[in-house]
Amino acid sequence: MSDILLSINNLSASVDGEMILNDINLNIKKGETHVLMGPNGAGKSTLGNVLMGNPVYKVESGSISFEGEELIGESADKRANRGLFMSFQNPLEVPGLSLESFIRNAIRQNTGKAIRVLKFNKELSETMELLGMDPAYAERDLNVGFSGGEKKKAEILQLLMLNPKLAILDETDSGLDVDAVKNVSKGIEEYQKREDGALLIITHSTKILESLNVDYTHVIVKGRIVKTGDASLVGEINENGFEAYL
Amino acid sequence: MEMRKDTPIDIEKDKNAVLPDDVNRELYDFKDEEREEDFYKVDEGLTPEIIEEISREKKDPQWMREFRLKSLEIYKEIEVPDWGPPIDGLDMDRIVTYVRHKSDMKNDWNEVPDDIKNAFEKLGIPQAEREALAGVGAQYDSELVYHNVKENVIADGVIYTDMESALTGEYADMVREHFMKLVPPTDHKFAALHGAVWSGGSFVYVPKGVKVDIPLQSYFRLNAKGAGQFEHTLIIVDDEADLHFIEGCSAPKYNVANLHAGCVELFVGKNAHLRYSTIENWSKNMYNLNTKRALVEEGGTVEWISGSFGSHESYLYPTSVLKGDGSHAEFTGVTFAGKGQNLDTGAKMIHLGRRTSSFIDTKSICKSGGISTYRSSVVIGRNAEGAKASVNCGSLMLDSISRSDTVPAIEMRTDKADVGHEAKIGRISDEAVFYLMSRGITEAEARAMIVSGFASPVSKELPLEYAAEMNNLIKLEMEGG
Numbered sequence: 001m002s003d004i005l006l007s008i009n010n011l012s013a014s015v016d017g018e019m020i021l022n023d024i025n026l027n028i029k030k031g032e033t034h035v036l037m038g039p040n041g042a043g044k045s046t047l048g049n050v051l052m053g054n055p056v057y058k059v060e061s062g063s064i065s066f067e068g069e070e071l072i073g074e075s076a077d078k079r080a081n082r083g084l085f086m087s088f089q090n091p092l093e094v095p096g097l098s099l100e101s102f103i104r105n106a107i108r109q110n111t112g113k114a115i116r117v118l119k120f121n122k123e124l125s126e127t128m129e130l131l132g133m134d135p136a137y138a139e140r141d142l143n144v145g146f147s148g149g150e151k152k153k154a155e156i157l158q159l160l161m162l163n164p165k166l167a168i169l170d171e172t173d174s175g176l177d178v179d180a181v182k183n184v185s186k187g188i189e190e191y192q193k194r195e196d197g198a199l200l201i202i203t204h205s206t207k208i209l210e211s212l213n214v215d216y217t218h219v220i221v222k223g224r225i226v227k228t229g230d231a232s233l234v235g236e237i238n239e240n241g242f243e244a245y246l
Numbered sequence: 247m248e249m250r251k252d253t254p255i256d257i258e259k260d261k262n263a264v265l266p267d268d269v270n271r272e273l274y275d276f277k278d279e280e281r282e283e284d285f286y287k288v289d290e291g292l293t294p295e296i297i298e299e300i301s302r303e304k305k306d307p308q309w310m311r312e313f314r315l316k317s318l319e320i321y322k323e324i325e326v327p328d329w330g331p332p333i334d335g336l337d338m339d340r341i342v343t344y345v346r347h348k349s350d351m352k353n354d355w356n357e358v359p360d361d362i363k364n365a366f367e368k369l370g371i372p373q374a375e376r377e378a379l380a381g382v383g384a385q386y387d388s389e390l391v392y393h394n395v396k397e398n399v400i401a402d403g404v405i406y407t408d409m410e411s412a413l414t415g416e417y418a419d420m421v422r423e424h425f426m427k428l429v430p431p432t433d434h435k436f437a438a439l440h441g442a443v444w445s446g447g448s449f450v451y452v453p454k455g456v457k458v459d460i461p462l463q464s465y466f467r468l469n470a471k472g473a474g475q476f477e478h479t480l481i482i483v484d485d486e487a488d489l490h491f492i493e494g495c496s497a498p499k500y501n502v503a504n505l506h507a508g509c510v511e512l513f514v515g516k517n518a519h520l521r522y523s524t525i526e527n528w529s530k531n532m533y534n535l536n537t538k539r540a541l542v543e544e545g546g547t548v549e550w551i552s553g554s555f556g557s558h559e560s561y562l563y564p565t566s567v568l569k570g571d572g573s574h575a576e577f578t579g580v581t582f583a584g585k586g587q588n589l590d591t592g593a594k595m596i597h598l599g600r601r602t603s604s605f606i607d608t609k610s611i612c613k614s615g616g617i618s619t620y621r622s623s624v625v626i627g628r629n630a631e632g633a634k635a636s637v638n639c640g641s642l643m644l645d646s647i648s649r650s651d652t653v654p655a656i657e658m659r660t661d662k663a664d665v666g667h668e669a670k671i672g673r674i675s676d677e678a679v680f681y682l683m684s685r686g687i688t689e690a691e692a693r694a695m696i697v698s699g700f701a702s703p704v705s706k707e708l709p710l711e712y713a714a715e716m717n718n719l720i721k722l723e724m725e726g727g
Contacts, residue, residue: 052684053683053684054680055676055680056676056680075683075689076680076683076684077683077684077685077686077687077688077689077692079684080683080684080685080686080687081686085684085685086684088681088684091681092675092677092678092681093678094678094681094682094695094696094699095699095700095702096698096699096700096701096702096703097695097696097698097699097702102682102685102695105687105691105695106685106686106687109686109687109688109691110685110686141699158685162685162686
């Protein structure tokens with residue numbers, strides 16, 4: 001059996017009739033960390049959303065297979081049940097739904113099993129501590145009144161609690177101060193340490209990548225992947241920007 | 247007397263009625279198998295003869311018999327309200343106003359007749375009593391069938407009894423002094439109707455300084471087809487005392503109209519505290535024309551927690567009269583109008599005393615063509631200097647065929663008061679649904695979670711088991727249609 005987790009073949013997608021992604025090809029194996037970089041408006045977030053199944057985006061052609069099974073046409077919850085996860089660039093606020101209850105419900109629906117409360121509570125508080133989150137946030141309404149940094153930490157908290165096979169991190173470092181970046185990176189490193197956990201990190205900066213092991217870097221411009229390289233490509237872009245690829 | 251097998255009022259006659267969806271309401275909609283010979287009923291309609299028969303049957307004192315007949319006269323004179331949901335589908339000549347099981351009220355659960363016992367067992371009432379309540383009253387159709395209060399509560403001098411016993415019991419004078427004084431029969435047509443045909447309900451008296459630390463509960467079940475339920479709840483919380491009272495209601499679904507015109511009168515003494523919680527889940531053929539009112543003395547507090555889920559049409563605006571200086575009232579409510587429902591709900595705050603304060607926080611939800619109207623009134627009296635009032639109402643429309651209206655009225659007779667108002671109408675954001683789904687939660691569950699969250703100001707205030715019931719009702723409504 002192949003150890004390819006995600007295979008994107010000739011994928012094109014549009015929103016409101018405008019083509020955003022053109023003929024994308026990308027394979028991600030178990031345990032690999034891929035970075036997707038590109039200037040604003042290049043289609044980075046669109047790719048994340050299309051992979052996760054956001055109905056706003058329309059797939060025009062191509063295929064997305066996950067562990068050998070086609071994802072196109074499947075709703076976001078089914079994809080999550082398979083082990084796909086996306087950390088949102090702008091996590092939504094849901095008044096009246098606590099962060100803790102949200103995570104508990106999500107785990108229950110993904111595993112189809114009842115939650116062992118004590119084990120869950122212990123894991124939740126340990127993970128929050130790792131991320132430098134005030135434990136009071138567990139009882140707060142999901143993302144309501146959270147600062148930008150707390151929202152991103154809450155996303156990484158969900159990543160670690162749900163423990164998916166592939167996590168897409170959409171601009172997880174945008175708008176964070178130095179300390180928050182440190183905490184968020186610590187959470188992502190923790191996920192990397194786990195066996196087989198694969199990452200697709202979408203970013204237009206490089207702050208978050210400094211402490212992470214990167215296997216592949218892809219540059220996306222105008223909806224096309226124009227260059228693929230190893231971790232050193234991150235440093236090159238850091239120095240020269242995207243000029244060379246425009 | 248003649249027994250009519252059916253009451254041919256068809257809610258389809260009501261041109262505005264839409265037959266309810268077949269949502270899975272099995273938990274509440276079961277119709278208890280009943281044998282006609284086990285029940286006593288009066289004829290349909292309203293005549294002095296029927297009123298006299300009810301009065302005789304209930305062994306009313308003389309004053310009450312006269313009160314009923316006078317109320318009937320008032321009823322005939324007052325017009326049906328013309329400003330709310332249409333009630334053409336309700337034909338009072340076809341409503342049976344009094345139905346009683348031919349067995350007496352029990353205070354031992356084992357002695358309650360099996361058919362009735364089964365109905366309440368299915369609703370989880372005896373279990374709730376065992377686990378979380380200081381006392382329980384259970385009314386089936388027109389009369390209470392069960393009543394029990396925990397001994398330590400009795401020892402504190404708390405009276406919790408059915409209204410009928412209260413009329414002739416130790417507190418008969420107190421009952422007479424307060425009965426329909428806050429909601430007089432002249433108030434509106436259905437208050438007059440209530441005065442004429444009321445039956446059942448509870449009387450509670452909490453003596454001065456006594457704090458009842460776990461709630462008392464009454465559960466009302468209207469099982470008879472084409473019938474009305476007119477229970478009267480009278481609660482007097484004396485100075486410095488504290489009580490939480492919970493009211494639950496349900497009925498099975500019939501294709502004929504049923505009517506609920508209850509009346510709740512709450513008297514809150516100086517520095518006393520009363521919380522009155524309701525989860526109303528009438529079936530969707532019910533006309534719920536209910537009147538609730540509280541009178542609050544100096545430094546006292548009344549808190550209303552209200553969940554309105556059932557009924558075909560509702561008119562419900564619990565009113566707080568803040569008479570004493572520094573008295574306070576809060577109303578927290580959620581209304582969910584699904585297919586075929588027209589729910590007109592809200593609250594009324596009347597500030598009479600100085601430095602009185604009130605707070606209204608309501609959420610209305612509508613779905614599948616349901617109509618939800620928030621209607622409130624805040625009145626600041628001439629002498630209510632330093633009064634503060636705040637009104638906050640939010641609506642959530644789950645589709646484009648449903649309707650949500652907001653009708654807030656504010657009347658100020660002094661400018662030395664502070665009144666704030668905020669209204670928001672919204673829809674569920676698709677992005678939020680996608681966000682929850684991206685964590686593995688199904689679309690239906692995601693929507694239900696968002697709606698439950700929206701309604702959480704109410705569920706958070708309820709005891710755990712009631713909050714769970716409320717979220718379950720929201721889930722049922724979200725699945726239906």
